[in-house]
Amino acid sequence: xxxxxxxxxxxxxxxxxxxxxxxxxxxxxxxxxxxxxxxxxxxxxxxxxxxxxxxxxxxxxxxxxxxxxxxxxxxxxxxxxxxxxxxxxxxxxxxxxxxxxxxxxxxxxxxxxxxxxxxxxxxxxxxxxxxxxxxxxxxxxxxxxxxxxxxxxxxxxxxxxxxxxxxxxxxxxxxxxxxxxxxxxxxxxxxxxxxxxxxxxxxx
Numbered sequence: 001x002x003x004x005x006x007x008x009x010x011x012x013x014x015x016x017x018x019x020x021x022x023x024x025x026x027x028x029x030x031x032x033x034x035x036x037x038x039x040x041x042x043x044x045x046x047x048x049x050x051x052x053x054x055x056x057x058x059x060x061x062x063x064x065x066x067x068x069x070x071x072x073x074x075x076x077x078x079x080x081x082x083x084x085x086x087x088x089x090x091x092x093x094x095x096x097x098x099x100x101x102x103x104x105x106x107x108x109x110x111x112x113x114x115x116x117x118x119x120x121x122x123x124x125x126x127x128x129x130x131x132x133x134x135x136x137x138x139x140x141x142x143x144x145x146x147x148x149x150x151x152x153x154x155x156x157x158x159x160x161x162x163x164x165x166x167x168x169x170x171x172x173x174x175x176x177x178x179x180x181x182x183x184x185x186x187x188x189x190x191x192x193x194x195x196x197x198x199x200x201x202x203x204x
Contacts, residue, residue, distance in 0.1 A: 029061070036061040036092065042069055042099050045082065052087035054118070062127055064094040071099055080114030084148060088120045093127030093155040100132035110140050111172065117147035123183070124153035132160050133168055141172035149177040156184040 027048055028038040036059035037048040045060070052058045071081055081099070099112060112131040115121045121143065133140040142157045143150055150171070159168030170185035171178065 029059075031058050031060070033057070033059050033090070036090075038063050040065060041067060042071060042081070049082050049084060049089060052084060052089050052119070054086045057088040057090065059090045059092075061092040062094045062097060062125070062129075064127070066096045068098045068100070071101055080111045080144065082112060083114045083116060084119035084121055085116045086118050088122070090122040090124070093123065093125035093129055096128040096130075098130040098132060098160075111142070111144040113143045114146050115143060115148035115150050115176065117176070120149040120151070122151045122153065123155050123157070125155045128156040128158060130158040130160055131168070140168040141170060143171050145171065145173045145176045145178045147174075147176045150179070152180045152183045154182045156186070158186040160186070160188050 027044060029035045031037050031048070031051060037044075037051075038061050039045045039048055040063040045062075048058070048060045110133055112129075113121060123143075129142060131140075131142045140159060140161060142159050152171075157170035159170055161168045167188065169187040
């Protein structure tokens with residue numbers, strides 16, 4: 001009776017609501033500038049970024065804490081942990097976050113963010129975001145500018161590969177628009193030593 005009706009209603013709600021509407025309830029905040037999604041791990045970060053829509057602004061803020069997390073294996077994503085293709089995504093860095101790949105068999109991620117045509121990524125805040133990749137090649141990076149727009153207002157972006165045979169850069173630029181207004185960028189050479197030439201790498 002009433003219980004059956006409630007079950008049917010919830011099932012129908014899941015069918016007709018836009019994709020991501022129910023998932024958003026698990027995140028703190030509502031994605032606006034006044035109330036950004038607050039994330040504290042990679043799963044929440046990827047979930048929030050997936051809610052970006054064409055022509056709209058999405059605001060994400062890291063919780064102010066220290067996190068060192070191994071990325072999950074995802075066989076469907078071969079090069080980038082998070083791909084942005086739509087909308088304007090504003091990310092505010094707080095605390096210190098390290099997302100790492102311990103072994104190449106765990107994941108083939110080469111970039112934390114791949115910003116493609118149609119997407120704009122803004123980075124601000126006073127926190128640190130570090131990505132430790134395992135793939136060989138200089139395109140290993142926290143952010144790959146791959147046809148989209150990237151604006152860095154502030155924050156510390158760091159690429160620190162765990163394998164000495166791998167090079168990493170804070171930003172890997174291939175195509176698109178890339179603007180730096182402020183910030184700290186740390187890249188690492190094949191020997192694992194911080195270098196200014198690796199910090200912002202361009203293959204264009």
